[in-house]
Amino acid sequence: MPLSQTSAEPPQDPDNPLAPLRAELDNIDDSVLALLRRRAELAQQIGQLKQGVAIRAGREAAILRRLLATPHAPLPDAAIVRAWREIFAASTGQQGPFSISVCETDPSGAMAACAREHFGALTPLHLYHTPSQAIAAVAQAGASVAVLPLPDGAPGPMGAWWISLLGREAPRMFVVARLPFWAPRPLGAPALPALVVAAAEPDPSGADRTLVALELNGALSRAHLSARFTEAGLPPSAMTVRDHGGIGYALLELDGFVEETDPRLALLTGLPRPPTVLGAYAISPMGAPDDKEASR
Numbered sequence: 027m028p029l030s031q032t033s034a035e036p037p038q039d040p041d042n043p044l045a046p047l048r049a050e051l052d053n054i055d056d057s058v059l060a061l062l063r064r065r066a067e068l069a070q071q072i073g074q075l076k077q078g079v080a081i082r083a084g085r086e087a088a089i090l091r092r093l094l095a096t097p098h099a100p101l102p103d104a105a106i107v108r109a110w111r112e113i114f115a116a117s118t119g120q121q122g123p124f125s126i127s128v129c130e131t132d133p134s135g136a137m138a139a140c141a142r143e144h145f146g147a148l149t150p151l152h153l154y155h156t157p158s159q160a161i162a163a164v165a166q167a168g169a170s171v172a173v174l175p176l177p178d179g180a181p182g183p184m185g186a187w188w189i190s191l192l193g194r195e196a197p198r199m200f201v202v203a204r205l206p207f208w209a210p211r212p213l214g215a216p217a218l219p220a221l222v223v224a225a226a227e228p229d230p231s232g233a234d235r236t237l238v239a240l241e242l243n244g245a246l247s248r249a250h251l252s253a254r255f256t257e258a259g260l261p262p263s264a265m266t267v268r269d270h271g272g273i274g275y276a277l278l279e280l281d282g283f284v285e286e287t288d289p290r291l292a293l294l295t296g297l298p299r300p301p302t303v304l305g306a307y308a309i310s311p312m313g314a315p316d317d318k319e320a321s322r
Contacts (some may be wrong), residue, residue, distance in 0.1 A: 062113070066120060073121030080121035081171060083203040083222065084229035086114050087308030090207075091232070094311050103311075107208045108143075115146025125150035127160040127169035129184075139216035140205045141173040157187030164225055165197055173205065176219040177266050177277055186268050189275050191304045192239055197225040201237050201305025209312045219315065221307065228283075231308035235263065236284040238291070240301040242267075242274035251276055258293040260284065277304070 039045060073080060093106055118124050126145050130137040130153050141151060152169060154160040163169040178185040191199050203222035211217040228234075238260075242251070248267060255262050255278060262278040269275075284291070286303040294301055309315075 065113070066116065069117035069120045076121060080118050080124060081202065081224055081226060082229050084231035084234070084306075084308055086110075087203075087207065087231035087233075091311050104208060104212065107311075111144060112146055115149055119146075119149065124170045125152065125168075126171055126173060127152050127154055127163035128173045129154055129157045129160045129175060130173075131155055136216045136218035137173060137175070137220055140218055140220055143216060144203070144205050144207060144222075145171070156183060158183065158190065161187065161190065161199060161223060164199065164223065170224065171202070172223045173220050174223060176221060185266075186270055186275075188237070188239060188277055188304060189268065189270050191223070192241070192275075192302050194302075199223050199225055200227050201307060202226065202228040204235075204307035204315065207308070207310055209310050209315075223305070228306040230283040230306070233309045234283040234306045235309060236280045236282065236306040237277060237304040238280055238284065238301050239275060239277045239304050240294075241298040242276055243296075243298055244274075246274075246276075246297075248276075251278075254294055255280070258290045260290050 090107055090110055093110065094103055098106060124145075126141050126149060128138050128141050128151060130141075132138065133153060138151060138153065142149070145151075152163065154163065157172075157174045160169070160172040160174060164172045174187055175184050177188050188201075191201075200223065201221050202224045205220045205222060206216065246254075248265060252262055252265065260280050263281055264279040266277040267274065268277075283306050284303060291301050291303075
C-alpha cells in the first residue's frame with residue numbers, strides 16, 4: 027500500500043519495556059493537540075472581537091513569566107520560551123495577516139534570525155536596507171511590526187530612527203518589545219539587540235522599561251537632563267543623545283511602565299516641547315538588559 031494511503035503506526039512489541047511509555051507519550055501528544063486546537067479556537071474568537079494590530083507583547087511576556095514561575099523540571103526554561111513563542115505566533119496569525127519588516131540586508135543575518143526566533147519561524151518576513159524603509163512598511167500596512175537596531179550615539183541613520191517616532195501623525199508608531207527576550211543566549215543563538223515597532227500602543231507586562239524622547243535646547247547637558255528626570259521621580263537607566271539636522275534630541279530609558287499622561291512628565295518644563303513616550307518593552311525573565319553604560 028502506498029505510504030500516502032495509510033497513517034497507521036508500526037506494530038509495537040507488547041513485551042518491549044518501552045511500549046507502555048511510548049503509548050503514554052502518544053496519549054499525551056493527543057491531549058496536547060486537543061488543547062492547542064481549543065486555544066486556536068479561542069484565538070479566532072478574540073481576533074473577531076479585536077481591532078487593530080494583533081500583537082500584545084506585554085501580555086505575552088506576562089504569560090511566559092507565569093509559566094516559568096510554575097514548576098516545570100526537567101523541562102528547560104528555554105524550551106518553555108521557544109514552544110510558547112511559536113504558539114503565540116500561530117495565535118497572532120489566526121487573528122489576521124501578520125508579517126515582519128526587518129532592517130537587515132542578509133536573510134541569514136542576526137537581526138532576521140532574532141525576528142524569526144521571536145515571531146515564529148514561518149511568519150512572513152521582509153528585509154529592508156534602512157530603518158526608515160522598515161518603519162514605512164508598517165505605516166503603509168505592508169507589515170505588522172518592524173524590527174530595528176538598538177538606538178545608539180553613533181553617527182548615521184541606523185541608530186537615530188527613533189527621532190521619527192516623535193511625530194504624532196497617524197498612524198502613530200510605538201516601541202512595543204525588545205529582542206531577544208530570552209537570556210542568557212545559548213551558543214549560536216542570535217544575540218543582536220533590537221527593538222520592535224508597531225502602529226499600536228504597548229501594553230504593560232508587570233516588569234517594563236519605558237522609552238521617552240525629547241527635543242533639547244542648548245542649556246541642557248546630559249548631567250542636567252539626568253538630574254531633571256531624577257528630581258521628577260523618573261531616574262533614567264540609560265540615555266542616548268543625538269544631533270539631527272542641527273537639533274539635539276535625547277532618548278531615555280525609564281524603569282517601569284510610564285504613560286504620556288503621567289504627572290511626573292509634566293514636571294519637566296522649559297523644553298522646546300513636552301517629552302514624548304515612544305513606547306515600552308517587557309524586561310526579560312532573567313532581568314533587565316545589561317546597560318554597559320548609563321548613557322550613550
